[in-house]
Amino acid sequence: MKQSCKSIVWFASICVLVQATLAAERPNVVVIMADDLGYGDVSCYGATEITTPHIDALAAGGLRFTSGYCSASTCTPTRYSFLTGNYAFRTKGTGIAAPNNPAIIQPGTATIASLLRDSGYATAVIGKWHLGLGGPDGPDWNGELKPGPLEIGFDHCFLLPTTNDRVPQVYVQDHRVLNLDPADPLWVGMKQPNPDHPTGISHRDTLKMNWSHGHNNTIHNGISRIGFYTGGHAARFRDEDLADKWIEQSKAWIAANKSKPFFLFFASHDCHVPRIPHERFQGTTKLGYRGDAIAEFDWCVGEIVATLEEQGLSENTLVVVCSDNGPVGDDGYQDEALEKMGKHRPAGPFRGGKYSVLEGGTRTPFITYWKGRIQPGVSDEVVCTIDLAASISSLLDIPLPDAACVDSFDVHPALLGTPNATGREHLIQQDNGMAGNYGLRVGKWKLQRHDSKSARNVQVNVELANTNVPQFQLYDLSVDPAETNDLLAQEPKVAAELKDQLQVLIDQHRSRPVK
Ligand code: NG6
C-alpha cells in the first residue's frame, strides 16, 4: 500500500515536472493564413497545374491535414472565429466587414492573442485584418484607430485594414495610418465625394485591371475598388508591394522579439482580388494572376520558414499554414482566373468554394510544422482554425476559462501528430455572417442545412447556380467527398440525429462542454 502511494507521488511529480518542462519550452507560434486559397491550389494537396515548392517542403517536414478546415467560407467570420474561438454565427455583425466597419471583436474578449500575451508572449498581426477598426462610429482614419488589434491582445500590428478590393490602400501601424500627411487628410466613405471624382465607371477605359462586378468606385493604382476615398496620398501603397512589405515587417519583428516567446499572425492577402502580385511573380504560372498570387504566397511561406531557420528558431517554433475560406474564380475583376483555369481544380476533390457550405468552402490546406517535434506525415483528423486558441493554450499550459473561446477544442495532440490522438468529433461550417447556412461534419457524415432562401438559389458554386437546393442534405464524405449523392431519404436516422445535434449546438450557445 505504502509502496503504491509512493509510486503515485513519484508518478505525479514526474507529471508535474514534464508539464513544467513542456510549459517552460514555450515555443513560438506562427500562424500563416492565406486568403481564398483552396484545398486543391497547392501541389502537396494534389495540384498539378501549379507548383508550390515552399508549402510542399513544409508539408513534407510536417503534418498535412486532409480534414483541416477554416470556420467559414468568407474571410471576416473565419478570422473572427480563429481569434476568439467562438463560432461567428453566434454574433451579429461578423459578416464581411465594410471599409468603415467599427471593430468587430470587443476589447475584453479573450482571443488567442490575449491568452498568449497575458502569459508573457510578444504578439503581432501583420497583413490583412478585415475585422473592423475603431468605436461604434467606425475608424478615425486621421486620428487614433482604436479599438483594434492592440485592444484585443496584440502588442503590435502592421495592417491592410480591410481587403485590398476595399478602400483605403494604406497601411495601419499600431494605432495610426503610416506616413499620413496631416495636410492631406484621408477621407473614406461609401458615397461618391463629388461628381468629378473618377470611378471605375467613369474612367473604365483607363483601368489596368477591369472590374467584372462591383469594384467600380474609387480608382487607385489603376484599379477601382469597393468604396470611395480621397487624400492620404503619401500613405498609399502599391498593390504589387504588399507581400514584400509583410515579409519585411515580419522579418524585422521576429528579429526584434526572438528573445522572448512570440506569436505572429501572418495574414497574407494572396490570392484575394485584386490579384496583383509583385511584377517578379506576374506571368510565372500558367494560371494567370490567380496562380501568380499563389506563387507569391508560396514564396512568403518560404521566407518565413527561412527567417526562423536563420534566427535559430525552427526547433522552437510551431508553424501553421491555413486559409480563411475556399477558392473563387471571378470575384469581381477580369483577371482571367476562370479563362486560365484549364485542368486546375482549386477546391481539389470537393465541390463549392468561397461563400458555400459545401466542403470546398471551408476544407482548405492545413499544415503544422515544428522541426524535430512533429513527425512528418499526413493526418485525417478533423481540425479547424477555430481550435488554435484552445489547442495552443493547452499546449502552453495556459488555463482557458469556461467562458472563453467556447467553440474551440483542444486538439493539440492531433495538431502535433501524437500517436492515436483524435481531432474534433463534430464541426459546424458556415457561410458568411448569420445567413443561416450550415454544414455539420460528424465523422464521415456531412449534413448541409440551408436556411436562407436566397442563398439556396445562388452560387453554391457555378454548376449549382440558380438551382433549388433543398433545405437539408446528407452526404457520406468517405465515399462521396464531392457531396453529389444525397442520402437524406436513405439514412433517416442519421439525418434526424445530425439535424438535432446541429440545433443543440446552435441553441446551447457553446459547443465545448463546460469543465
Ligand atoms: C464580396 C466582394 C468580393 C470579396 C468578398 C470578401 C463584390 C461584388 N464582391 O462582397 O469581391 O471582396 O466580398 O471576400 O463586391 S473575403 O475573402 O474578404 O471574405
Ligand code: CA
Ligand atoms: Ca478570404
